[in-house]
Amino acid sequence: MSDPTEGEATRDEPPEAVLDELFATIESRQEELPEGSYTASLFTHEKGENAVLEKIGEETTEAILAAKDDDREELTAESADLVYHLLVLFAMKDLDIDDLRAELRERF
Numbered sequence: 001m002s003d004p005t006e007g008e009a010t011r012d013e014p015p016e017a018v019l020d021e022l023f024a025t026i027e028s029r030q031e032e033l034p035e036g037s038y039t040a041s042l043f044t045h046e047k048g049e050n051a052v053l054e055k056i057g058e059e060t061t062e063a064i065l066a067a068k069d070d071d072r073e074e075l076t077a078e079s080a081d082l083v084y085h086l087l088v089l090f091a092m093k094d095l096d097i098d099d100l101r102a103e104l105r106e107r108f
């Protein structure tokens with residue numbers, strides 16, 4: 001029997017690996033499209049690219065409002081939503097988290 005969590009996040013990884021784990025989970029949802037998964041629904045006509053783009057807009061606005069309110073907890077939560085949806089968009093556009101890493105690295 002195949003391992004259903006193969007290629008997904010594990011809680012034994014160091015905290016700094018969380019973005020890689022999250023991206024691996026997103027890619028796995030994109031491939032497997034399991035029922036009841038919000039992430040999987042973003043890759044189908046149920047939601048799709050427009051829904052992801054809308055979410056990115058919404059979460060960006062919410063992060064800005066949290067920053068204006070000096071609400072650090074809310075800013076952290078909205079930023080997490082934003083990063084998650086941005087990584088879904090990367091997977092949708094056939095980009096890899098390593099592309100982002102390479103772009104940031106090049107700027108040093």
Ligand SMILES: N=c1c2ncn([C@@H]3O[C@H](COP(=O)(O)OP(=O)(O)OP(=O)(O)O)[C@@H](O)[C@H]3O)c2ncn1[C@@H]1O[C@H](COP(=O)(O)O)[C@@H](O)[C@H]1O
Pocket residue numbers: 022025029036037038039040055080081084
């Ligand atoms: N990091 C996230 C994550 N961040 C945000 N979200 C979802 O993003 C959605 C939109 O957030 P909103 O704050 O706008 O909430 P909402 O208004 O209730 O959402 P909608 O009604 O608009 O869909 C919510 O349903 C959140 O649950 C996430 N969903 C999943 N993940 C990760 O993806 C993994 C796979 O999860 P599944 O999506 O269940 O497969 C999880 O283990 C998590 O690690």
